[in-house]
Amino acid sequence: MHQINDQSQYFADAPPTIVPLLVKPHFDALTDEQKLYAHHVSRAAFLGTRIVLRQVSPESEAIFDFILSLQNAYHGYWPNLQKAAGITDQALQDFLNYATQFLGNAGNYKGFGDSKFIPRCPPETIDALASAVPKAKGVLEKSKTSVAAFYATTQQPGLMHLGFPDKGHLSTYYPDSPDITQDEIEQISDFMAEKKLLPENTRLKKNRDGNFRLLIASGLAKPPPEGGDAGPETVFDLSGELDGKKLELVYGDHIEELAKIALQIKKAGLCAANDRQKQMMDQYAKSFGSGSLNAFKESQKLWVKDIGPMVETNIGFIETYRDPANVRAEWEGLIAMVNKERTQAFQKLVDAAPGMIPKLPWSRDFEKDTFQAPDFTSLEVMTFNGSGIPAGINIPNYNDIRQEIGFKNVSLGNVLSAKAPNEPIPFIHPRDLDVYQANRDQAFEVQVGIHELLGHGTGKLLQETEQGKYNFDISNPPLNPVTNKPIATYYKPGQTWSSVFGGFSASYEECRAECVAMALSCDFSILEIFGFGDGSVDVDGKSGDVLYTGYLSMARAGIAAVEFWDPRSRKWGQAHMQARFSILKTFLDAGEGFATLDYTRDDLSDLTVGLDRGKILTVGRKAVEAYLQKLHVFKCTADYEAGKKLYEEMTHVDDWWATKVRPEVLRRKTPRKVFVQANTVEKNGKVELKEYEPTCEGMIQSWAERGV
Numbered sequence: 001m002h003q004i005n006d007q008s009q010y011f012a013d014a015p016p017t018i019v020p021l022l023v024k025p026h027f028d029a030l031t032d033e034q035k036l037y038a039h040h041v042s043r044a045a046f047l048g049t050r051i052v053l054r055q056v057s058p059e060s061e062a063i064f065d066f067i068l069s070l071q072n073a074y075h076g077y078w079p080n081l082q083k084a085a086g087i088t089d090q091a092l093q094d095f096l097n098y099a100t101q102f103l104g105n106a107g108n109y110k111g112f113g114d115s116k117f118i119p120r121c122p123p124e125t126i127d128a129l130a131s132a133v134p135k136a137k138g139v140l141e142k143s144k145t146s147v148a149a150f151y152a153t154t155q156q157p158g159l160m161h162l163g164f165p166d167k168g169h170l171s172t173y174y175p176d177s178p179d180i181t182q183d184e185i186e187q188i189s190d191f192m193a194e195k196k197l198l199p200e201n202t203r204l205k206k207n208r209d210g211n212f213r214l215l216i217a218s219g220l221a222k223p224p225p226e227g228g229d230a231g232p233e234t235v236f237d238l239s240g241e242l243d244g245k246k247l248e249l250v251y252g253d254h255i256e257e258l259a260k261i262a263l264q265i266k267k268a269g270l271c272a273a274n275d276r277q278k279q280m281m282d283q284y285a286k287s288f289g290s291g292s293l294n295a296f297k298e299s300q301k302l303w304v305k306d307i308g309p310m311v312e313t314n315i316g317f318i319e320t321y322r323d324p325a326n327v328r329a330e331w332e333g334l335i336a337m338v339n340k341e342r343t344q345a346f347q348k349l350v351d352a353a354p355g356m357i358p359k360l361p362w363s364r365d366f367e368k369d370t371f372q373a374p375d376f377t378s379l380e381v382m383t384f385n386g387s388g389i390p391a392g393i394n395i396p397n398y399n400d401i402r403q404e405i406g407f408k409n410v411s412l413g414n415v416l417s418a419k420a421p422n423e424p425i426p427f428i429h430p431r432d433l434d435v436y437q438a439n440r441d442q443a444f445e446v447q448v449g450i451h452e453l454l455g456h457g458t459g460k461l462l463q464e465t466e467q468g469k470y471n472f473d474i475s476n477p478p479l480n481p482v483t484n485k486p487i488a489t490y491y492k493p494g495q496t497w498s499s500v501f502g503g504f505s506a507s508y509e510e511c512r513a514e515c516v517a518m519a520l521s522c523d524f525s526i527l528e529i530f531g532f533g534d535g536s537v538d539v540d541g542k543s544g545d546v547l548y549t550g551y552l553s554m555a556r557a558g559i560a561a562v563e564f565w566d567p568r569s570r571k572w573g574q575a576h577m578q579a580r581f582s583i584l585k586t587f588l589d590a591g592e593g594f595a596t597l598d599y600t601r602d603d604l605s606d607l608t609v610g611l612d613r614g615k616i617l618t619v620g621r622k623a624v625e626a627y628l629q630k631l632h633v634f635k636c637t638a639d640y641e642a643g644k645k646l647y648e649e650m651t652h653v654d655d656w657w658a659t660k661v662r663p664e665v666l667r668r669k670t671p672r673k674v675f676v677q678a679n680t681v682e683k684n685g686k687v688e689l690k691e692y693e694p695t696c697e698g699m700i701q702s703w704a705e706r707g708v
Contacts, residue, residue, distance in 0.1 A: 041333065
């Protein structure tokens with residue numbers, strides 16, 4: 001049996017990198033009505049915190065309550081608690097560091113990486129704190145959460161990582177079901193697709209008798225009188241390998257939270273800026289109350305059509321990254337204000353998009369019939385509740401909405417620009433450091449913009465939309481540019497991108513979008529849109545600096561990515577980093593000296609990445625486009641076998657990476673940022689914004705005052 005001998009890789013960051021999510025000037029510019037609208041949706045988002053905690057681990061909700069009980073007992077004056085508990089200064093700081101990282105990740109597994117993190121202080125510190133605050137001790141006792149749950153599962157190391165239960169990992173999307181198998185999960189997913197029952201707001205439980213219960217998130221304990229999304233039935237007979245077993249639909253998962261959320265959403269609807277926003281809030285309330293994802297899809301259609309609002313919001317079960325099957329979604333909520341000045345550059349990118357898409361390495365057969373110009377805005381985030389905050393978003397994730405109505409892109413400006421002072425930058429050669437530091441923010445903004453709009457925003461899934469009807473010419477199918485033969489696979493009725501490609505679909509799609517960004521950032525007319533250069537090719541000028549930094553940044557991220565690969569399970573824990581590793585391999589495999597890993601010491605302690613700036617437009621772009629073409633075509637044609645083979649090859653971590661590079665990456669890793677977010681307070685119909693200090697104490701206080 002494998003055991004964890006060295007727990008240090010799981011220690012909480014000391015200190016965590018804490019940055020404030022600054023938004024006050026943008027909030028203050030809103031009208032009273034807009035502030036109320038933002039306030040109620042923000043409250044709804046934060047009221048979903050316990051949903052996220054339950055989606056992370058069995059113990060996360062109790063640890064959350066434990067931290068806040070300590071805060072509230074001493075009104076945030078931690079030295080007094082330290083004295084009462086009789087613990088050292090170091091022990092207290094270790095606990096505060098842990099609590100901060102916990103709150104910043106909405107649970108005790110990294111939101112970016114899916115591995116458990118544990119306190120540096122010994123269990124005796126947790127015991128002492130619990131003994132000093134009876135309510136905190138009661139929280140652990142009532143939930144049957146032992147102090148050991150804070151720490152490493154040394155006898156079961158697989159549980160330190162999220163993943164399929166039958167592979168020895170943890171997933172509370174499949175609660176109390178240690179023997180549920182990946183095959184069973186996939187078969188039930190196929191059955192749900194047949195019944196047109198969407199999975200995002202569900203969890204799946206396997207009973208001791210071998211039957212299954214589908215837990216549906218809703219504010220009501222019963223399906224609505226007219227029936228749920230699959231009709232009036234709530235018990236189904238399964239077939240195939242599950243013949244003889246039953247699937248029961250059980251409403252009321254997260255019932256208390258969703259009833260409160262639906263109420264806040266209804267209040268937001270009363271402050272909506274227009275009828276479309278009001279209808280959108282009505283559909284949200286219906287979805288969160290009844291558990292209907294059909295109603296949620298209606299909300300998303302209205303959201304896409306709500307162009308250019310001053311207060312941008314999106315809320316619900318959105319992203320599926322953390323479900324190992326990649327179909328069940330985490331609760332999240334976004335509330336933000338539009339930054340008009342930065343949005344202008346993105347609008348120019350949208351305007352240029354129809355001319356950019358033909359430059360990508362596939363024919364019109366693999367692209368939407370018409371490009372639906374999306375709303376693309378730069379936002380200043382007030383609230384983002386979930387396990388982490390992205391730099392950009394492209395949603396909704398439903399392909400039928402994306403292809404028929406469109407989607408929205410947002411770039412989160414105050415997330416992109418948030419920086420910790422004196423942040424170290426490993427794996428960049430000293431000769432490149434000045435140009436890298438001077439251009440990394442601009443390069444990242446270009447990358448995020450192209451990634452979201454022209455990465456996630458491109459592509460057509462070739463499918464049989466219903467029996468005998470196709471969205472392509474089945475009698476004369478498109479030519480596959482990879483094989484130079486007519487396509488042989490496509491999506492069948494009811495199938496979706498994630499249901500066909502399953503657990504690796506999220507990382508694969510992130511990789512495709514990143515490759516689009518790498519390919520098109522070589523186009524100097526795009527760089528001009530962002531304000532760099534005059535559109536002419538100038539590898540050695542400012543626009544060339546931004547391009548070079550973008551490629552350097554991707555290569556550096558590819559090295560750093562192996563932190564998120566677990567050598568015991570040989571499993572990747574983070575979708576974006578798996579993608580970036582494969583792109584670095586693409587650079588290295590391009591040949592002609594384009595990319596190198598440079599070091600002189602055996603222990604790789606001086607490891608840096610080298611790129612030949614003069615070969616980006618030729619060797620680099622050509623290699624990226626060859627990889628991108630395969631990724632894209634395999635996705636469009638539902639070619640699961642070819643896509644899986646390609647992606648497994650490109651993300652394979654060999655012994656040199658595992659035993660030589662990864663230890664050095666861990667030695668030089670920098671803590672991921674955690675954001676201290678503001679709260680809104682309503683008094684007599686007026687809303688005020690309260691911001692907090694970017695400290696451990698400020699983070700904990702902000703959560704205590706949310707009252708969720």
